Amino acid sequence: MTVNHLKRQINNDLNTSTNRQDLTCGIVHIGVGNFHRAHQQYYTNQLVIDPSQRAWGICGVALLPSDEPLVRALQGQEGRYSLTTCSASGKYELHHIESLKEIIWGIEDPQTVIDKIASPDTKIISLTITEGGYNMDSKDGDFKFDDPKIQSELKNRTKPQSVFGFIAAGLRQRMKAGTSGVTILSCDNLQHNGDTAKKAFSSFIQAQDSDLAVWLAENVTFPNSMVDRITPTTNAEDIIWLNKKNQIQDQAPVYCEDYVQWVIEDNFIAGRPEWEKVGVQFTDDVTAFEHMKLSLLNASHTMLSYPAFLAGYRKVDEAMENQYLYRYLSDFMNIDITPYVPAPDNTDLNQYKSTLLERFANRSVSDQVSRLCFDGISKFPVYILPNLEHMLNDGRDLKRAAFGIAAYRHYLKYKRDDNGESYDIAEPWLMQSDLAFIESEDPTQFLRFKPFHNTALHIHGSFVSLYQFYCGAIKKHGAMQVLKTIL
Template sequence: MTPISYPYQREDIKTGIVHIGVGNFHRAHQQYYTNLLLENKNQQQWGICGIALLPSDEKIVKDLRSQNLDYTLTVCGRNGKDEMYKIGSLTELIWGIENPEAVIAKIADPAVKIISLTITEGGYNLDKETNEFNLNDPQIQYDLKNQSAPKTVFGFIAEGLRLRKDNGAVGVTILSCDNLQHNGNTAKRAFTTFIEAQDKELGNWIKNNVTFPNSMVDRITPATTPQDIERLNEKSDWNDKAPVYCEDFIQWVIEDNFIAGRPEWEKTGVEFTDDVTAFENMKLSLLNASHTLLSYPSFLKGHRKVDQAMEDQSIVRLIRDFMNIDITPYVPAPAHTDLDLYKQTLIERFSNHSVSDQVSRLCFDGISKFPVYIMPNLAKMIDDDKDLTRIAFLIASYRHYLKYKADDKGSSYEIGEPWITSEDGTLIQSDNPVDFLSLSAFKSIELEKVNAFVTLYKQFVDDIKDNGITPVLESIVN
């Protein structure tokens, strides 16, 4: 399969966007839309400068630089037919560990009108109980005192904005592309809190010169393994060190609030709106929450790929019942959206053999995911005296996954929880299962005081430990 090459000259593209976090999702989503847009000659000022800030980003930076920042994106159809694109919209790539001054200078560049972000749900440094920015974090404390030598995304953006202000540059939009309810509001709270604590004058400047649109993003994009790289390169006519593959479904809904102008992404299928709330709620409550529900029981059953898990009818029934019974009452459909079709499409997307996402990726960072995807609707369900069976089962499964680190087949595994606290660790190891309900991920609800929930949860904890996940799940769905 020969990649569809981009129909523009790279040398004609100017950088108008800085993006922090050049992971697979960004390269399958925002870069994909922008690559399509750059075909329009009047839109070629919107190339994207990628910025990587972590030591672990060294490999992707070197790989992309070795091939002139080009890479292939394989879009895997649910019908078994794939399309491969050569992406050229990544115009520059800066690694902050190597050249922090260049990061600051690029953020301050007056040609840059948008600073976009994929820094993960946990990257906004919000306290899980209060949802306020954590100024006491050691790295944040360092950046507050060391303006010119930052370590965090907050320090880098603050220093870049300070330089913009001092140079009299125009304002800029900070566009979050992370899976968070009202992600623009979240970004605004995080960045303004940091900046006001560091520099009151700059804090006043951003009130009139920086906008933070909310957005909703969607495209399942697995991690790329060495085996995937070999497989994808067999299909293409060149040796790509950093290929990406994704599903054929894609969606991006953005609040139209760009202080310094924006690309005409609507030409490529992006939807602009005055309010993204209904779209966010639908996606986070149905797709992301269902992914979380699928993850821990599937992993404990021994499934390692999502499409494999979706061949397990007990998993499919669990997800369908969760979406139809538990969540649909709290999801008003956005305009022109058929909710039944959306849910059926989700089942098809999860079952896409060509994408074959890792269940471990869905399990990763549950501490950050539960507060966003599960707890808001759980609070409504408790208030409405709804059946709590499936979510009690999920939380019992999560505890077993974290505490015992072995699945039903006896296979051990490492957990990936970068934001877990020492207090969380103590609660996980406690032999009293009710202690686990005080985990930082659940702090928005005092679950230990909800008797109906605790009764179900404790029974599931005991049954999973004594009998394994499989018979417990069967008892729920049958």
Template sequence: PLYIDINTIMKNQILPYSYDRSNLSTGILHIGVGNFHRAHEEFYTNLLLADPSQSGWAICGAMLMPQDKALYEALKSRNGEYTLTVCGRDGNDEAHTIGSLTELLWAGENPEAIIEKIADPATKIITLTITEGGYNTDRATGDFMLDTPAVAADLKRPAVPTTAFGFIAEGLRRRMERSGAPVTILSCDNLQHNGNTARRAFMTFFEAQDTALAEWAKANVTFPNSMVDRITPATRPEDIKRLNEINGTDDKAPVYCEDFIQWVIEDKFAAGRPAWEKVGVEFTDDVTAYENMKLSLLNASHTLLSYPSFLAGYRKVDAAMHDERIVRLVREFMDTDITPFVPAPGDTDLALYKQTLIERFANRSVSDQVARLCFDGISKFPVYIMPNLIKMLSDGKADLSRVAYLFAAYRHYLKFHTDDNGENFEIAEPWMTEADKALISSDNPVDFLGLSAFTATDLSKEEKFVGLYLEMCKAIAERGAMPVLESIL
């Protein structure tokens, strides 16, 4: 044509997958088909399936929750295909059609099919993204809680499970009885030693329900540890509209994420694995150092900036990270509070890693939601904040002002539901207990330090920390989060 449609120019060119889906078979069952999984494991696997020798590693997605219905139907309408937009820090985005999710199952429609898929010896790996709180562990002891109502119900009714533990137990029981084929359960959640946590949770459930299954699992099921990393915001209705306009698509379940991606996995698989190393995944004998670095720097920094930013009125992470006060808070936290206690793995350039984190957080193309970072703090503090805080307290010389400020901001966020501008907001804490609610409602700030999220140590006995924390609580209530932040920078 003699003219060019500017709207066509502005659309991203979508990169198609380069394999024939009809030639694939599923070797992986994934439980929890959320945005992160679709931006991370599916992305790597989508790249890998271009290699014909890897055609047996397509993924079957299993959804267990009633609220998964909408996503299940959206993905089902496109046979599991969806669009992933990778947002570059340089402003250049890249859209991919992901085809690796070749089967979909939803417990609300066909729970038996999920159990049978677990039992099928062709399923060699079961991967999980069930959130930090989904492993149902006591925050003080790390023990799996058998008396949680849903878990207790599954223990009594093995054939009609509702939890991931119940589904996997029933599927593995059939597997044991039929083929005895080994299998790997691979956690992809943000937990220190996530494989160890998964093993403890599932094995405790198995032992309580079926000792024969537990004995079989000890010999035939492995639980590798892994470290996962890719910032992936929630996709809201306005994001769906925006992404479809940019990409020229009509996708009911698109995903967008940052351009950084990392996956480090302990190479301990019971029945074989994909050659993910061909597409950038790193396999190692011990992921501990990688886990500590990522959880203590990225995830802890996310938690640190989330509540002060939200109280200051910020709703987007990139906007908050263009406020020099918040950038300084994060930098000083990483350099002074974390780096002395977290050794870098291998030949990692820690200075470069930290600078990259600042750039990732500030990525305007991703524009992550502060509310997503605030979500479920009860589950995040024990994993991201408490381990390093305990090291700082033991050190005796560490500057506790930034962490005390975080605790005070978190209390203010949970207790008052109002930001510095007078705007009211709702909190989202799905794992909060009735005891937690009572501690939050108390007018004595010290009571808040007994929250279930903090029970790894008795913070109320740490005089230096408590003194700083009480000062911060009073100051935030009187002056607001940002003026108090300025006073400690």
């Protein structure tokens, strides 16, 4: 089946016109990765079938050099792609996604990106730029101005390089044209992600253009939101099997679990899609939802990732079949985290945790452990440390937390698993200056490493003793043998 056939099939399934001329881009989304294409696009794709919602198409923006292959693939298909949802029972469902009407690569065409942000049609600028993409210092919570791109943009407003420079340029163009306000909607896994986005963009813009900072304060809103859908990386082998299963030729397919959730604070200055028609939940306060999700799902993923990887597992579902890893994760959720997670209204916390374990074990999704290991520098301060500080203050059992951090150190330092297999680490925010904390033979130096330098872990004697013991034991016996002694 040709790409044109794929396009025709998509159009037939959605009963829309082939050229989608009646679909307007009311949303500019920055960071068109797999999660966005399985989550926000999934909801919006269902919604824009409604004739009253055709003003909410999405223009995707990519800003990184590494984005080029995906951009080219999507441009070749006019933004269309397939999404396959995979249930734990082995049921697969194909969705043809039509809501991504445009895709722009900022490195190639920066002015078009700025013009789309500035367009009167654009009412929402949404973001999936990863936890670390907001450029906030985990130690003091302030915006970091020392990045070379940021320094360049502060000196030259006309040549944006980062997400901050591009959005500032687009907002400045809106301000000068007298265009109405806009909402910046973070869809990243951060506690109070809208508040974080507001602080990051406000800090940058205040330093770059004080007049624009005044306009932003009056004309831009930053809702908080909670997003949830397990979405693996799609590699070359996945593209082959997805196309074979679905009998199509798609150069940019995505697959994910069938579970999906999106909770958003209803704070949109320029209007919004009626996403509630397709299952999105709007609320005045997302705090309880995001705290539950970050503390249980995201934290559990991080706690599982390094011990499982060191034990030789490369698929999450296979790791969950190991009775020791399964119990370790269950105990982490039930003993360590549950006392600090109030359930949102109408939520059964025990059922939520049980469902999480089932989702992790979903063989049809078969998520990659390496994906969970990615960017621990950004994950530990957000997912693990807030509750760990409560545990330290309350004198709770610290052995699972100490073991998890010892496993993270071992993963970064030795780059060899229990079976002797070597691997590459993926830490995009790891700097040369960080290596001394990792390479030191004194394990306590690691507790001063970037993810932990805003804590006092290194002075908590009970924690340090456990952590030092586990560092030595993992090196001597391997992660799995040490885990068995913990249980």
